[in-house]
Amino acid sequence: MKYCRPKPRPILGLDIGKKRIGLAYCDALNITVSILPAIKRLKDSSEIKIIKNHISNHNIHGIVIGLPLDEKGKITDQSEDCRKYGEFISNEIKLPYGFVNEHSSTWESINRFGIKKDKSGLIDSYSAKIILEQWIREGPELKEFDLHNKINYQNNSLNIKK
Numbered sequence: 001m002k003y004c005r006p007k008p009r010p011i012l013g014l015d016i017g018k019k020r021i022g023l024a025y026c027d028a029l030n031i032t033v034s035i036l037p038a039i040k041r042l043k044d045s046s047e048i049k050i051i052k053n054h055i056s057n058h059n060i061h062g063i064v065i066g067l068p069l070d071e072k073g074k075i076t077d078q079s080e081d082c083r084k085y086g087e088f089i090s091n092e093i094k095l096p097y098g099f100v101n102e103h104s105s106t107w108e109s110i111n112r113f114g115i116k117k118d119k120s121g122l123i124d125s126y127s128a129k130i131i132l133e134q135w136i137r138e139g140p141e142l143k144e145f146d147l148h149n150k151i152n153y154q155n156n157s158l159n160i161k162k
Helices: 048-057 077-093 105-113 122-138
Strands: 011-016 020-026 033-040 062-067 097-101 150-154 157-161
Touching: 011 048, 011 077, 011 122, 020 048, 020 122, 033 048, 033 122, 048 077, 062 077, 062 122, 077 097, 097 122, 105 122
Parallel strands: 011 062, 062 097
Antiparallel strands: 011 020, 020 033, 150 157
């Protein structure tokens, strides 16, 4: 597989889980990746306000979302939920977005950063850091936000309005 380094710019990385969303961001030159506190995923999607605040505070120009594909690179129920939620977030914040395969990012976080049992979301944010570092090395380039399609994500369903 051929990888293509994306254009450097400040990006927010997301590790989307059923309960929490891990967050990390990189600087404009894609040299430093830092973690942010994980946020709870809420039924009314009000966590979007927190994400928007981070985007504003760090002058973010795009988002990268991890997709937990299985060991063969196939879509799972969780990766489908992450894809839908990632597209929803992109529509809400109106920024370019992209996806990377984050298979085993949690295990890598445990081994690389020495995190043991964690209920705070620290492991989720370190997983977002790994996702963002992978995107910086391998791409793909971000997909531009499409103003013509509005995605409504509620209760694990996806409704696309044109």
